[in-house]
Amino acid sequence: MNKINGEIYMQNKEQKELLVRLGEAQNKFGYLSEKVMIELAESLDMSISDVYGVATFYSFFSIRPQGRNIIRICKSVPCFLKNSQVIIETVEKEIGIKPGETTPNGKFSFHLTNCIGVCDKAPAMMINSEVYIDLTPNKISQILKAHK
């Protein structure tokens, strides 16, 4: 870090790449392993703890292995008002895990997330980068079956 007029900013312009590269690694490997973080720290001339600090700050990065498919159900108010609780319970029942967990066969990871911006079609969720809207328990089974 560096300061101009007493103000904090990053001096190392290369570091801008960090979020991009973390995102790429996350997409490629499904999570950010220690090895990836060490490599990134070296190539961007940063300390490992700085890389770790960034990786754990953002909710889209995970430092533990994730399932092949990542389910994110919206837990924000507009979805809540349209019974997202029932959707969350249905998914829990269908795949047998709670939010924050990964199925033993590595097929699904399941998270609750903040608003994904389709609140007019609540309740909603994302699986990987697909958005699913107007969810009902019946739809859930079909959608989950379509994922390998």
Place this chain on the structure above:
Amino acid sequence: MPVRTVLLGQGTCCISAGAKQISAALREEIARLDLAGTVQVKHTGCRGFSQIDPVVIIEPEGLLYSEVKVDDAPEIARSLLPQGQPIERLFYRDPVTDRAIPHHRDITFYNKQQRTVLKNCGYIDPEEIDDYLAVGGYQALRKVLSEMTPEQVIEAVKRSGLRGLGGGGFPAGRKWEACRRVPGDEKYVVCNADEGDPGAFQDRSVLEGDPHSVVEGMIIAGYAVGATKGYVYVRAEYPLAVKRLGIAIAEARERGFLGENVLGNGFGFDIEIFQGAGAFVCGESTALTLSLEGARGMPKPLPRPRTTEVGLWGRPTLLNNVKTFANIRWIINKGAEWFASQGTEKSKGTAIFSLTGKITNCGLIEVPMGITLREIIFDIGGGVPGGRTFKAVQTGGPSGGVLPEGLLGTPIDFDSLTAAGSMMGSGGMVVVDEDTCMVDLARYFLDFTQKESCGQCSLCRLGSVQMLEILNAITEGNGRIEDIDLLIELGESVKIGSICGLGQSAPNPVLSTIRYFREEYESHILEKKCPARVCKGLISYIIVSDKCKACMICLRKCPVEAIKGGKKEVHVIDQDKCTRCGVCLSVCPERFGAVEIIPGREVKIHG
């Protein structure tokens, strides 16, 4: 030359509702009927009325078909034959009059709107720059570069009265001027598309439906403040917006609107997209610049210089919201005076709201500033569905406040909403009805902000946890009457002791619900009742004896065997055993409707 255009929305929610399949089917049918020469199928962004998605519009007639399915494609294609007739069964039906409405302009949802920023969303193909050019796109940029000095541009933005639409409402022209005045040959323009407020999706819709309007606004801003590089910070949850914006930037570069020598004028400007990674606080200006620099997005400590002076990589940076940039072309094209003639004295132009929650017409609307909440909710939004009663409206997301029925006359503008204890914020508008518990709602909003706190201010971090614990206690029936004042006190200190807008506004939902719905808090605490029948610890399930047909369905399904009764014997719930899981209510056949929820826990036997 096509005689007819079939417009088909392809926003995120349209696509999730099957718009891609409909489009493919339509194109196939149109080709099969040999209509390809006279009918063009055009993909557009969001038209806003998502309640009736997917929508097909036929121009030039302006016919609107609602809730279209893939199977409707052959019939729609046939209707486009020379002898074809409009398809009445697909017309939108007004929920009040039940009349079929053939033309989109006659639909009440659109009648009271005034679409400026959203004007072309839903009419042009966001992935075709020629479509944007055909509606006057990049004319503002041409005009600015050929006829105006940067100072004149800033003067126009100032005279227009445009205020930032990212929440704060800071006058855009003053911000531009401040950034221009800071010396330096390396400056940045940043577009804030982080849109993290739950219940807001207007920035997504603008980026998906009319990305060039944002690009054009940013280039003009770059010229005005003297920047050569722009960034759009988009949240990770918006892949389609990122894709369309990427196409728009590439097309703009190809046509010479971006690059080292914009329109041969000697001015150089380029734009890069940067994706966030899921942290709400990154929407705050100083956190956003740190995030763009690849660091943890934490608001910078106080005292901090303005981003306009020391922003990205320590350089002067102009940061505005998506809609703020999208307004610029209209100010340049139609004139600052035209813009300033709309809206109220201190809030000019239009406001965009995402209508969600317990409202008949969910969707995205654009209205003139000064319109009342009542007009938005009842005239455009169609009121509360299902015969329920309106209870409150939350504007401004988790930073805003909850306003009751009595304040529906409040005009929409930055200052009136703030005075009422809420705020314009990012434009989320969540309507709740009698079935929503205000204590629970406040708790839910606070739970969000508390989890999203970056943790550096102890009052934001700890104060909000403490408030949350009190709210939990109240909803569980363990509240004390002095808790209400304690919440107010804590709320005020969290507001004062936080260095960024997140902490400064986090208590608003709690404070405003106490202000307007205090009796509901008191019922929870003193009477141990949840009047809205939501909080599990403060309600009872009962079986109404003269409705119960002794069918034994609920009795068999109750997971804890709390229901007593038998054949021909009216059923009764043992309140001590009941866990209030709600199964009996959901299994009791609708025609009997014998299970009810009542506020309070005293009841042992009913009937």
